[in-house]
Amino acid sequence: MGIFSKTCEYAMRAVFFIAHRTANGGRVGIKEIATGINSPEHFLAKILQDLGRRNIIKSAKGPNGGFFMDDVTLKRRLSEVVEAVDGNGLFTGCGLGLDYCSETDPCPLHNEFKAIRERIHQMLENTTIEEFNEDLNLGVTRLKK
Amino acid sequence: MGIFSKTCEYAMRAVFFIAHRTANGGRVGIKEIATGINSPEHFLAKILQDLGRRNIIKSAKGPNGGFFMDDVTLKRRLSEVVEAVDGNGLFTGCGLGLDYCSETDPCPLHNEFKAIRERIHQMLENTTIEEFNEDLNLGVTRLKK
DNA sequence: AACATAAAAGAGTTTATTGTCTTTTATTGC
DNA sequence: GCAATAAAAGACAATAAACTCTTTTATGTT
Ligand code: FES
Ligand code: FES
Secondary structure: OOOOOHHHHHHHHHHHHHHHHHOOOOOEOHHHHHHHHOOOHHHHHHHHHHHHHOOOOEEEOOOOOEEEOOHHHHOOEHHHHHHHHHOOHHHHOOOOOOOOOOOOOOOOOHHHHHHHHHHHHHHHHOOEHHHHHHHHHHOOOOOOO | OOOOOHHHHHHHHHHHHHHHHHOOOOOEOHHHHHHHHOOOHHHHHHHHHHHHHOOOOEEEOOOOOEEEOOHHHHOOEHHHHHHHHHOOHHHHOOOOOOOOOOOOOOOOOHHHHHHHHHHHHHHHHOOEHHHHHHHHHHOOOOOOO
16 A cells, blocks of 8 residues: 555545646536546545535536535645545654654654654645646646556 | 554564564563554464564574574564565555556656655665664663553 | 436445454474 | 474454445536
8 A cells, every 4th residue: 555545545636636627617527537537436426525525625516517626625735635534643643553653752763754754744735736737737747547 | 544554563563572572582472572562462473474484583483482583684674574564565656546656657746755755765774673672772762552 | 397417425345454263383391 | 202382374253445336415407
């Protein structure tokens, strides 16, 4: 496994995809998203339902419905997506799995882990969803395969 | 979940424990290790069997038997433990879960992920098992709770 | 109002991870 | 050789993660 759960990977890719696809208005359906990010459709649907409830993305039912982003959700940071799906264990937990990561009673790798955790957190914190549309537009980066 | 699987966390804590406990000769039994690192005994046994087969730790059956480290295994790096248990996906895989992490066809966060991955890898690469006995001896760090 | 569309919700199955228990094999000391 | 010890191995059991399928609800169109 990678750093994040599969669920979280799908969530991040989907959020990028939706933002990119609806930046200039309109909505995008679950089928197109699933195809576009290479994920199982119904499983992704569950994930997006959850992100919708948490106001990280927007959705509308019925004809011309689909998922989209508004001014508020476009400003969301990737750290909010990760926390919503995987929780904050990655940012706060001990790398060796001790019950509590402690400054006064640290594990042998505490300082190293702490630095890495902070780096990951900062990367996700500094990344708002809308920032990546440009790259995706230019075809510099991808969300599939 | 944290960065590593539970199995991997137990493996790392156990290896530190064994190294610390047998640095001056002797062996240590599975019960004492499990208690010492706060892990389920029989599950840990499986993990240690595997690490033994991979020559990351040593073991001996029978009276006065147990787990221990020799000159070779003490020089093992933590990265070898992690790779043995969790594979190298953490060091090579795409953070967004794309099938291949690619320099020419990267995901939106490729550069950031790459830097973080390298940092994790270096930390584990630069950490030989024997280096931590001192801290554990002094009670500066811990492996339990 | 009737119909079509598309997400939401519900109810599963499958697979992987984590954890437990029992039996076997190897080694030591008597 | 025999008994005691301790890891190795095998066979499960429980839980969580990942994935699938079906039904319901909301909304727009005619
Ligand atoms: S105690 Fe292990 S990372 Fe802080
Ligand atoms: S392509 Fe995603 S981390 Fe390299």
